[in-house]
Amino acid sequence: MSFLDRLKREADQQRAQAEAVARERDERDARYLGHIEPRMKSLTSYLEGLTATLNEVKPPVVVPMTIPGYGGISAVPVWDFKVEHERRYRAFLINMHWMLRIDPQRSPTIRVEGPARISTLTQTFRQNHIGGIKEIERSPKAELLVADFHARGHIKANMKAQISAEDPILRLSFENTNWLGASRRQLPWDELDDSLFDRIARFIVREDDSLFMEEVPDALRERLGRDPTAGQARPPSARPEPERAAPGPAPRSTSKSADRAPVDRPAKTPTTTPERPRTEPAAGEIAESPPGMPSTRQQEPAPTEAKAVRGFIPAPAPAIHDEVITFDESKLGLSQYEAEPEFPGLARAIEPAAFNPSNPVPVSPPKKEAEPTSAARPAEANMRPEVQPGAPGEATQPSTAATLSELPPRPHTQTATVSASAKDDDQQEREAALFRLRMRAMMARLRSDEPDSDKSA
Structure with missing residues (x-):
């Protein structure tokens, strides 16, 4: 175009x-x-x-x-x-x-x-x-x-x-x-x-x-027919509720039981609760425990139906009046402490100076130097200072040196100069003492957390 x-x-x-x-x-x-x-x-x-x-x-x-x-x-x-x-x-x-x-x-x-x-x-x-x-x-x-x-x-x-x-x-x-x-x-x-x-x-x-008001045309009235009377009118039937599909089981990962048999879904819970193994001693048997040790009860095994469920952790049995819950003291790091003779139940920390995490070889603490005696002191230290003659105008007021020389001698206790190693030793001793006090308090709290029944007994 x-x-x-x-x-x-x-x-x-x-x-x-x-x-x-x-x-x-x-x-x-x-x-x-x-x-x-x-x-x-x-x-x-x-x-x-x-x-x-x-x-x-x-x-x-x-x-x-x-x-x-x-x-x-x-x-x-x-x-x-x-x-x-x-x-x-x-x-x-x-x-x-x-x-x-x-x-x-x-x-x-x-x-x-x-x-x-x-x-x-x-x-x-x-x-x-x-x-x-x-x-x-x-x-x-x-x-x-x-x-x-x-x-x-x-x-x-x-x-x-x-x-x-x-x-x-x-x-x-x-x-x-x-x-x-x-x-x-x-x-x-x-x-x-x-x-x-x-x-x-x-x-x-x-x-x-x-x-x-809306008017209905005659043609529509004829098509709809005569209006039903009150006696012929029926109430509308109830609307049926829609059927709801039951939710399917949640997808689970397949696991195998002890006999290597494949398990597609968790085992159904039986109507009767299976009898669990008894942990208490039978009649006529006496469970002896070492003296000084609290009686403990072994943990009950998990039920049979729970073994097929992956990730099932059975809850421990509740403690009774004569039982305490044991705990693993090895995780507290108590191997670094030793028991003191006067307190068998408590532990004393090993000297920090003899334990160094970076150097596992124990290091002996430095020795202190002996203080010199009065005999070993120089002679000049025991001699009094001589008073020099002053001017004629200064005779009325004695000097400070002359006044000190007239005082009686006091017992001389001269301390040795603290070396750097001695200061370090004192600091380490204080830290070790504080550490022992803290650990004693912690162990006392752990030992004191016993059931009320034991305390009342």
């Missing part, structure tokens, strides 16, 4: 689309001007005649309403119905409004306590322009604590009917007509007839609510 032919085809398509749009617009205009607008004019004429008749006749009309949190009220029309209509370009709007007066004789008087409840009910009254709020008590902060509510005043009611050529659906809106709120209904344009006009009038004067 050439470029010119393609352009011509696109032009033809655009022209066809424009013609289709214009044709649809002409059809809508013709339908609106020929059917919708005349019917809306008829509705306007009907409502104008209805309002004139109501304002003249004033039939006894009472509209019951309910205020949430307050109760029921009764509203009576003031008989000032007005109808206004507006014809726009391919649109039609009808507005009908009137006033309802709340009958105070039929309205209850209630007392409300609490700021929250009073605030909620007050807001509802103000939204609908209802009066009758009387303050009874206020708090020091000016909050209303107690109030009386007795509804009175007027309520505005209106009805709107709107339709257009672009949207050929009749939209009806009623506000404060049958309750404190808005009610809406949508109808196709072809239902604009005398039957609809009559239902609108009955709804306004609260004769019935057939306007908001």
Whole structure:
């Protein structure tokens, strides 16, 4: 296809689309001007005649309403119905409004306590322009604590009917007509007839609510058949509950028992509990234990059905009054300690100086040097300092050296200079002593954790 032919085809398509749009617009205009607008004019004429008749006749009309949190009220029309209509370009709007007066004789008087409840009910009254709020008590902060509510005043009611050529659906809106709120209904344009006009009038004067009821066509009624009577009607059968598949067993890894037989699933638990082997001595037998050792009981073997389950760890049997739970002292590292003769039950730590984890060979502690005696001291240490003669002016006040020389000699206890090795030995001895004290306390706590029965015995 050439470029010119393609352009011509696109032009033809655009022209066809424009013609289709214009044709649809002409059809809508013709339908609106020929059917919708005349019917809306008829509705306007009907409502104008209805309002004139109501304002003249004033039939006894009472509209019951309910205020949430307050109760029921009764509203009576003031008989000032007005109808206004507006014809726009391919649109039609009808507005009908009137006033309802709340009958105070039929309205209850209630007392409300609490700021929250009073605030909620007050807001509802103000939204609908209802009066009758009387303050009874206020708090020091000016909050209303107690109030009386007795509804009175007027309520505005209106009805709107709107339709257009672009949207050929009749939209009806009623506000404060049958309750404190808005009610809406949508109808196709072809239902604009005398039957609809009559239902609108009955709804306004609260004769019935057939306007908001769906009507079933006669053809559908014939197809559905006659409605069953109360005696023939049967309650609907209960809906069966859906069957639920039982959850399958969890996948388990296959294991083999002692006889090398393959096990696909855990063995079923027998109805009777198998008798477990007895650990207590039989009659006539006496279980002797070494003196000073607490009696212990061997752990019961696991049941037979548990051997096939992988990862099953049997729980130890509970200790009785004359039994204690033994523990492995080899894991506490007690091989580094030795028992002291005065405390057989406790352990004394081996000298840390003789045990070095990095060097397993024991190292002997360094020897201390003997302190020199007074005989080995130099002679200069035992000699008194000589007093030098001073100047003539200084004879009145003796010097410090002269005063010290006159004092009697005190017993000389000169200590040897502590070497670096001696300080290290003292530090090691202190650490070893602290370590022994800690281990003694720990062993005492371990030995003291005995059952109450042993202590009482």
